[in-house]
Amino acid sequence: MALSTLRTETDRFVDADGRQILLRGVNLGGDSKVPFPNGGTQYPGDFSNHREVSFVGRPFPLDEADQHLARLRHWGFNCIRLITTWEAIEYAGPGRYDREYLDYFEAICRKAGEFDLYVIVDFHQDVWSRATGGDGAPMWLFEATGLDYRAFDEADAAHVMQYRYDYDDAEARQAGYPQMSWHINYRLPANGIMWTLFWAGQIVTPEFLIDGVNVQTFLQGHFFGAVEQVALRVAGLAHVIGFDILNEPGMGWVGQPLSTIPSGAVVHGPVVTPLAALGMARGLPTPIRVKDTLSSEGAEQTFNRAARSIWREGVECPFERAGAYRVEDGRIEPLNDRVFDTVDGRPLDIANDVLAPFFAEAAQRIRQVRENWLVFCELDPFSVYTGARFPAAMPSNWVNANHWYDLSILVTKTFNPDVSIDVLTGDRIEGPVELRKRYILGLSLVKSLATASSGNVPTLIGEFGIPFDLNGGGAYADWAAGNKNAFELHAMALELMYEALDSLLLCSTQWNYSAGNRNDLRIGDQWNQEDLSIFSVDQIGNSRNLDAGGRAIEGFARPYARATQGVLKSQNFDRQSGQFLVEYHANPNIDAPTEIVLPAAQFGSDIAITCSDQASRYEVDATGNVVRIWASSSGLVRVACQRYRREEEKAALGTGTAVDQLPSIVHFAARIDS
Incomplete structure (x- = not known):
């Protein structure tokens, strides 16, 4: 479909x-x-x-x-x-x-x-x-x-x-x-x-x-x-x-002062102000503090030792032309420290x-x-x-x-x-x-x-x-x-x-x-x-x-309720026990089922499913490892999906488990082929 x-x-x-x-x-x-x-x-x-x-x-x-x-x-x-x-x-x-x-x-x-x-x-x-x-x-x-x-x-x-x-x-x-x-x-x-x-x-x-x-x-x-x-x-x-x-x-x-690093900024590596970056772009060797970690003070290094401009020949830096800074005697000087963080x-x-x-x-x-x-x-x-x-x-x-x-x-x-x-x-x-x-x-x-x-x-x-x-x-x-x-x-x-x-x-x-x-x-x-x-x-x-x-x-191949006939309230998967629990508020006016994905990597081919009595019918899509459940009336629906992989797991489930503690349950077991 x-x-x-x-x-x-x-x-x-x-x-x-x-x-x-x-x-x-x-x-x-x-x-x-x-x-x-x-x-x-x-x-x-x-x-x-x-x-x-x-x-x-x-x-x-x-x-x-x-x-x-x-x-x-x-x-x-x-x-x-x-x-x-x-x-x-x-x-x-x-x-x-x-x-x-x-x-x-x-x-x-x-x-x-x-x-x-x-x-x-x-x-x-x-x-x-x-x-x-x-x-x-x-x-x-x-x-x-x-x-x-x-x-x-x-x-x-x-x-x-x-x-x-x-x-x-x-x-x-x-x-x-x-x-x-x-x-x-x-x-x-x-x-x-x-x-x-x-x-x-x-x-x-x-x-x-x-x-x-x-x-x-x-x-x-x-x-x-x-x-x-x-x-x-x-x-x-x-x-x-x-x-x-x-x-x-x-x-x-955008939003930064020209010549300082904003307080609270998350920085590690080179600590570069916009002004310093503009100077580097113009071909000025520039001292930059480099932090090894977020908490370190860092050590100073010289960037652009080659004094190479990144502007093409004959091109004027548009920020210099706009009055943000000027270069005098090989030094960059700020002219408008608020150029990037003010408007009108x-x-x-x-x-x-x-x-x-x-x-x-x-x-x-x-x-x-x-x-x-x-x-x-x-x-x-x-x-x-x-x-x-x-x-x-x-x-x-x-x-x-x-x-x-x-x-x-x-x-x-x-x-x-x-x-x-x-x-x-x-x-x-x-x-x-x-x-x-x-x-x-x-x-x-x-x-x-x-x-x-x-x-x-x-x-x-x-x-x-x-x-x-x-x-x-x-x-x-x-x-x-x-x-x-x-x-x-x-x-x-x-x-x-x-x-x-x-x-x-x-x-x-x-x-x-x-x-x-x-x-x-x-x-x-x-x-x-x-x-x-x-x-x-x-x-x-x-x-x-x-x-x-x-x-x-x-x-990552985990079960989840991919579509809910109502509003999903909770879902929880325990990989070790192989149990997946879903709760949702059902809306029977929705003419389409809840769909629960049960990947073969987690559930294999043998699955027991229990559902509270709000569910009137279900079907299993064996090719897609999906269970579909239609609720017959409004209210809270609980669904438990239990993996069986070994005979001893089946025997250990017994009675009194989380699956059997669901109120007013209707049991149905389904095999889903991987």
Whole structure:
């Protein structure tokens, strides 16, 4: 049966039948940030072919789509956050759209619907572009704005793996490109310049024109033009439910004083003021304090020792022309310290002055193509920790799509369930119970952003997950040696995260599934040595089993109520005992069943299900590992699903268990074939 469009109803997603829909999915995929087939950061390069690349084949070649999508469905997911980039669509030049890629992207979206997967189109970026250490924007934009990306590395204006990594060195981990260091680009000159022009060119550089329009209008106009190209292609696919309009947006220097770091800023690595960054961009050697940790004072280093300007010959810095600073006798002097944080003589409000018109424009652009699309919105992820909120005025049917990670796992690539240190606060967390509580607090903070505007809207945690190269990639060697439990530590970490998601009934899309991932510290997801993919080709072997290639499957292939005939109240899964409990308030006026997903990885083929007497009938979909239950009257419904895997487990269940303690129960046992 074809999936319907979804709408928002207070803090829930609702389908055409009126059922609450819980989205549990995955990002597809991490390697979609780079061109196909050899655009990954494991290959050296200088980006000189940026007008000749192709992203056709990301996330995977079309003839491989069935096997990958079937695997995701087998694991129980009902949603994908499908990655695309502005560069993938418009890499060749202004208005020169890659029609072959758009055909391909539409075909992948269509395929996802064949496997009953909702699609959220994610316009992805990290630290602006590949030439500035990440992905996202096409590189001809540097030429348009007067920058020479070929000078970025020498001027220390960007921290890019292809320039900092020694590909001839046998060591995968190198001091020149430390693990998880790409994010420092947000504070370096190239990112600061581009994001500031993108968000506030009209405010800060009103006389900077490109093709007769202000630079902000030029940049955002081309961005939304690329968005529209995708929207036109997928408008007829009901299961494409909306657009995550801009992944983890950097704000550049917008809202910051020119010559100081704002108090409370979360900084480690180079501590760069906008003024210092502008001096570096002009070719001035600049002393910068570099912090090894969030709490350290750091040591001073000189950046741009080469005295290389990143402005193209004959181009004047637009911020200097606008009166922000001047250069005298080889020194940069501030002229307007409030240039980035005031507008019309008052403090600039990022949420309402900058983001509100952007989100409004996003909604208008996609809804002129299809009016019922949802708009998934994100804030600068670092700003969430310092009190950032969404604008007071947001488009209708918007979704809070911010991200959450355990930063201690993400940054250090280690995990100890018994002892964890919060890298933001320094707090020591002892034991998995306390760690789960900390996860609930962190996710609750993200969820609270959904109430920033009038009313209440759904939250979808657009990204969360763990590195699979924990502890130096020890699991890879264990797996190669035949240890089938090599990823149990990873499963434990994911289990705690999903338990926190369940406690808050949050929708989520885990980061990520990369079809080209390798169990190799140098490669990983093919982007900056990140390795968060739940799949790796190195774990397929010769098996035709759909689980082949999966990493820590028991941690993420979990049961959940994907559709509820009413309002979902709670769900809880105990992996050790194999029991899944669901409670919901039934609405018999909804003429469609509650659907509970019971992945084969957790439940095998023998399952006992008990349900309170509100349920009049049920059916089992053995092919999809789904139980459907129709409630006959309103009221609280309780459902318990119990895994049987061994004869001794059946005998141990006996009487007096949680299953049998449900009031007024009707027992039915069902076999579901894996």
